[in-house]
Amino acid sequence: MADLSVKICGVTLNNPLIAAxxxxxxxxxxxxxxxxxxxxxxxxxGITLLPRxxxxxxxIAEGKDGILNSVGLQNPGVDHFINDxxxxxxxxxxxxxxxxxxxxxxxxxxxxxxxDDSGVDMIEMNISCPNVKHGGVAFGTSCESVGNITKQVxxxxxxxxxVKLSPNxxxxxxxxxxxxxxxxxxxxxxxxxxxxxxDIETARPILRNNTGGMSGPAVFPVAVRMVWQVKxxxxxxxxxxxxxxxxxxxxxxxIAGADALQIGTVLFNDPxxxxxxxxxxxxxxxKKGYKSVSELTATIKPW
Amino acid sequence: MKKxxxxxLELVEKSEIAKNIFDFKLKNAQIAKITEPGQFLxxxxxxxxxxxxxxxxxxxxxxxxxxxxxxxxxxRRLSEAKKGDMLDVxxxxxxxxxxxxxxTYAFVGGGIGVPPMLYSAKRAEKAYAVLGFANxxxxxxxxxxxxxxxxxxxxxxxxxxxxxxxxxxPLENIIDRVDGVCACGPIPMLKAVAELCRKNGKPCQVSLxxxxxxxxGACLVCACKTHGENGDEYKHVCKNGPVFNAEEVAWNG
Ligand SMILES: Cc1cc2nc3c(=O)[nH]c(=O)nc-3n(C[C@H](O)[C@H](O)[C@H](O)COP(=O)(O)OP(=O)(O)OC[C@H]3O[C@@H](n4cnc5c(N)ncnc54)[C@H](O)[C@@H]3O)c2cc1C
Ligand SMILES: Cc1cc2nc3c(=O)[nH]c(=O)nc-3n(C[C@H](O)[C@H](O)[C@H](O)COP(=O)(O)O)c2cc1C
Ligand code: FES
Numbered sequence: 001m002a003d004l005s006v007k008i009c010g011v012t013l014n015n016p017l018i019a020a021x022x023x024x025x026x027x028x029x030x031x032x033x034x035x036x037x038x039x040x041x042x043x044x045x046g047i048t049l050l051p052r053x054x055x056x057x058x059x060i061a062e063g064k065d066g067i068l069n070s071v072g073l074q075n076p077g078v079d080h081f082i083n084d085x086x087x088x089x090x091x092x093x094x095x096x097x098x099x100x101x102x103x104x105x106x107x108x109x110x111x112x113x114x115x116d117d118s119g120v121d122m123i124e125m126n127i128s129c130p131n132v133k134h135g136g137v138a139f140g141t142s143c144e145s146v147g148n149i150t151k152q153v154x155x156x157x158x159x160x161x162x163v164k165l166s167p168n169x170x171x172x173x174x175x176x177x178x179x180x181x182x183x184x185x186x187x188x189x190x191x192x193x194x195x196x197x198x199d200i201e202t203a204r205p206i207l208r209n210n211t212g213g214m215s216g217p218a219v220f221p222v223a224v225r226m227v228w229q230v231k232x233x234x235x236x237x238x239x240x241x242x243x244x245x246x247x248x249x250x251x252x253x254x255i256a257g258a259d260a261l262q263i264g265t266v267l268f269n270d271p272x273x274x275x276x277x278x279x280x281x282x283x284x285x286x287k288k289g290y291k292s293v294s295e296l297t298a299t300i301k302p303w
Numbered sequence: 304m305k306k307x308x309x310x311x312l313e314l315v316e317k318s319e320i321a322k323n324i325f326d327f328k329l330k331n332a333q334i335a336k337i338t339e340p341g342q343f344l345x346x347x348x349x350x351x352x353x354x355x356x357x358x359x360x361x362x363x364x365x366x367x368x369x370x371x372x373x374x375x376x377x378x379r380r381l382s383e384a385k386k387g388d389m390l391d392v393x394x395x396x397x398x399x400x401x402x403x404x405x406x407t408y409a410f411v412g413g414g415i416g417v418p419p420m421l422y423s424a425k426r427a428e429k430a431y432a433v434l435g436f437a438n439x440x441x442x443x444x445x446x447x448x449x450x451x452x453x454x455x456x457x458x459x460x461x462x463x464x465x466x467x468x469x470x471x472x473p474l475e476n477i478i479d480r481v482d483g484v485c486a487c488g489p490i491p492m493l494k495a496v497a498e499l500c501r502k503n504g505k506p507c508q509v510s511l512x513x514x515x516x517x518x519x520g521a522c523l524v525c526a527c528k529t530h531g532e533n534g535d536e537y538k539h540v541c542k543n544g545p546v547f548n549a550e551e552v553a554w555n556g
Contacts, residue, residue, distance in 0.1 A: 033308060057524075
């Protein structure tokens with residue numbers, strides 16, 4: 001039995017698998033299937049300062065090996081999260097990560113401040129949501145704006161701050177460096193890639209929002225490349241995600257440079273994926289003679 | 304026993320009951336025992352990222368029956384499953400129809416919206432089945448509803464079977480005799496049925512469809528606009544539905 005636990009920014013996770021924001025709600029539904037301590041952590045549905053209705057349906061479309069979503073951050077707001085969702089989550093023996101999104105830098109700061117006094121273990125700042133009109137991905141696409149927002153939010157929170165990066169940029173390593181330079185404790189990547197599907201009979205986009213964020217196995221190679229580039233550029237922990245659907249993918253992402261992982265879309269097909277991935281990883285580590293999963297991180301031998 | 308779980312169901316009987324419409328009998332006592340009328344199964348199709356939601360048509364002993372129409376790749380691949388194959392099913396999911404003891408209901412189905420009404424109709428003390436199809440060749444399950452003891456009314460668009468026209472016509476003739484109406488079918492049909500019920504002061508439950516991800520209420524993709532206490536909001540077909548009270552639904556959302 002290898003040691004699957006990992007330590008990220010001072011927080012110990014049961015194992016490297018964190019449920020990706022937006023795919024796991026606030027945990028209740030998957031909690032009907034298995035104890036949430038099966039996971040290393042839960043990155044909660046993206047929350048905003050005030051409740052948000054989200055976008056009109058259809059909000060999901062399928063592509064070969066991937067999906068597009070345009071949920072648009074439907075959520076009950078930060079206060080509801082802290083008062084009604086968090087107390088239960090804190091009893092589940094898994095790390096709780098609040099994922100925040102705002103229309104303005106001030107909104108991010110206000111949320112960070114409120115969450116700083118709550119029981120969440122970490123804050124993941126989502127500056128990469130492609131599905132909202134204001135803010136969202138716009139904060140995450142230039143080094144200057146990433147540096148600026150990281151600096152300001154940092155000043156409002158003492159909890160570990162993860163900056164979630166968008167893949168819809170030309171140089172993700174530079175962006176990661178800006179986040180690190182302004183005080184981020186970790187970076188997570190990748191959020192979804194902007195995409196689109198069209199019904200050829202009606203010439204209408206499938207998504208009511210026209211475009212959406214792509215995730216699932218199809219984005220995996222892009223995610224591996226970006227995690228590798230970012231790991232080479234920063235010394236803070238890197239949380240890797242994007243299309244992980246098997247223990248082999250998980251191992252590959254760790255080897256590329258991830259210190260911990262998030263999984264999302266795979267859960268829709270196989271809700272039990274976390275259990276299978278952990279078992280597969282453990283067997284692999286044993287076979288390779290590693291004592292701890294962290295020993296696998298960044299073992300890539302690039303040409 | 305978990306409310307829902309991943310179960311393996313054996314395909315024990317399979318037939319094509321109308322062109323491109325398949326009837327599957329799936330065996331697994333565990334899930335059959337807890338499945339309620341109007342619930343659905345989220346079925347994994349090999350090679351596809353998303354599961355496909357299909358309603359429960361009937362439950363007998365240790366088997367669940369589903370009836371589905373080929374729409375695209377997913378349902379086509381599902382239709383190619385062979386007798387003896389095991390299907391990977393997440394379920395049973397959603398809230399079904401609320402059928403009260405001792406009451407009389409009309410079960411209204413349009414096209415591929417007919418199957419979920421069968422098991423529901425069996426639950427009612429007295430049931431009228433009002434079924435609508437494009438034409439005679441597309442008609443399905445009429446014998447099953449008769450066998451279940453329903454008084455049957457059929458409407459087809461071209462008049463090739465039953466009366467010519469829409470389900471609302473036969474429904475209007477019997478609506479005085481029922482305590483409530485349950486309906487599943489295309490949105491224009493559901494809207495018309497809901498309006499007829501409203502005019503006649505009869506409670507109406509409708510089963511809705513929306514594209515799904517998780518199927519259990521976690522990902523929020525299967526949104527349906529409803530009238531809430533604080534204005535309109537998005538509820539979720541997989542968890543809050545698929546059955547909703549018609550008055551709650553914001554039809555133009
Ligand atoms: C609660 C519920 C119960 C259903 N019950 C039945 C049933 O008993 N019999 C039956 O024939 N059909 C039923 N449907 C519709 C069925 O789910 C779709 O026809 C099917 O998902 C289409 O998949 P596809 O790959 O063949 O089509 P494609 O159009 O290629 O599918 C592409 C994507 O869109 C989704 N999608 C397409 N149409 C629908 C739709 N109408 N509803 C939801 N998702 C859709 C698919 O799941 C897939 O993710 C039900 C839908 C819901 C939501
Ligand atoms: C339905 C859905 C909703 C999502 N919502 C959010 C969100 O609220 N905040 C966020 O940071 N990422 C969100 N994401 C992105 C995921 O957290 C993750 O970055 C992405 O899906 C890639 O991982 P995967 O391929 O394993 O799903 C969402 C993804 C999906 C599929
Ligand atoms: S499909 Fe995920 S919430 Fe309904």
